[in-house]
Amino acid sequence: MSVCNGFNNHQNGSTDTDDHNGCSYETLLQTAQYIQSRIPHEPKVGIICGSGMGAYWHEGSLAEALGNKVIIPYHDIPNFPVSTVEGHAGQLVFGTLSNIFVVCMQGRFHYYEGYPLWKCAMPIRVMKLIGVEFLIATNAAGGINTAFMEGDVMLIKDHINMMGFAGNNPLQGPNDNRWGPRFPPMNRAYDAGLIHEAKQIWKQEHLEGRLFDGVYTCLGGPNFETVAELRMLKLLGVDAVGMSTVHEVLTARHCDMTVLAFSLITNVCVMDYQDHDTMPSHEEVMDVGKVRQGTLKLFVEKIVAYIAENRLNKK
Numbered sequence: 001m002s003v004c005n006g007f008n009n010h011q012n013g014s015t016d017t018d019d020h021n022g023c024s025y026e027t028l029l030q031t032a033q034y035i036q037s038r039i040p041h042e043p044k045v046g047i048i049c050g051s052g053m054g055a056y057w058h059e060g061s062l063a064e065a066l067g068n069k070v071i072i073p074y075h076d077i078p079n080f081p082v083s084t085v086e087g088h089a090g091q092l093v094f095g096t097l098s099n100i101f102v103v104c105m106q107g108r109f110h111y112y113e114g115y116p117l118w119k120c121a122m123p124i125r126v127m128k129l130i131g132v133e134f135l136i137a138t139n140a141a142g143g144i145n146t147a148f149m150e151g152d153v154m155l156i157k158d159h160i161n162m163m164g165f166a167g168n169n170p171l172q173g174p175n176d177n178r179w180g181p182r183f184p185p186m187n188r189a190y191d192a193g194l195i196h197e198a199k200q201i202w203k204q205e206h207l208e209g210r211l212f213d214g215v216y217t218c219l220g221g222p223n224f225e226t227v228a229e230l231r232m233l234k235l236l237g238v239d240a241v242g243m244s245t246v247h248e249v250l251t252a253r254h255c256d257m258t259v260l261a262f263s264l265i266t267n268v269c270v271m272d273y274q275d276h277d278t279m280p281s282h283e284e285v286m287d288v289g290k291v292r293q294g295t296l297k298l299f300v301e302k303i304v305a306y307i308a309e310n311r312l313n314k315k
């Protein structure tokens with residue numbers, strides 16, 4: 001058995017960050033085989049439940065709503081990282097949603113936790129190996145677009161890979177063609193058809209609140225941004241800023257998954273020096289997530305139903 005460095009695994013407990021391309025295809029096959037031995041079906045849709053969408057085991061979360069659940073804590077999964085963010089449940093939850101078998105990542109991995117980007121995104125490759133074709137990634141983000149208010153939802157139509165500008169990319173290092181090509185295109189990272197359908201669903205279901213689309217960027221965190229940084233991001237065309245998702249989407253597109261992603265705007269970014277009272281906090285992020293999780297749960301459920309009826313087996 002090849003043991004991969006850099007994981008809090010059962011074998012070595014090490015956190016070596018040098019091994020930047022992480023685990024080999026063969027090692028992740030072992031991870032996938034462990035998971036497959038615990039579940040009754042292949043999930044075709046993977047859902048990342050971020051801070052805005054029940055990363056916590058709150059009653060009423062999407063993961064809790066799955067039928068015939070199989071729950072696998074991350075710490076039981078060979079080669080998997082463990083969640084360290086306050087409140088993140090840290091488990092894969094399998095089960096039925098809209099009559100198909102799906103997997104929810106309840107809690108994700110962030111760069112600021114000390115994990116390199118390839119490791120933050122490694123669960124995407126595991127999802128691929130167990131059968132996932134469609135990824136729905138959700139996150140909490142700060143609203144930079146001045147039209148945005150707390151509680152709004154932004155479908156991600158594109159991203160700016162700020163960390164990539166600095167040479168930090170989950171795909172760096174040797175490329176294994178079994179995952180995907182050395183130079184993957186990213187101009188259609190977010191599926192335009194799914195974005196269109198998601199907007200239709202929001203309207204048809206009369207979901208509560210406002211839905212936008214826009215450009216997301218991920219910074220390394222863990223600090224929230226300075227006023228000058230936010231102003232710079234605004235100039236660059238960023239609508240919402242967070243600390244995740246981009247590296248997951250790069251990894252998912254590299255292995256040819258279809259991606260839909262959205263941000264819950266949990267706070268309006270403080271863009272001027274006169275505002276002495278407003279300060280973002282993780283507590284606020286969790287609170288807004290809790291308030292909005294019922295609506296987002298319904299949203300995702302309907303999107304999954306659409307995928308099941310119209311997109312599965314048609315890729």
Ligand SMILES: O=P(O)(O)O[C@@H]1C[C@H](O)[C@@H](CO)O1
Pocket residue numbers: 050051052085108110138139140141221242243244245281282283285286
């Ligand atoms: O996991 P996501 O991207 O939803 O979480 C955001 C970014 C930080 O982890 C956290 C800040 O409160 O929320």
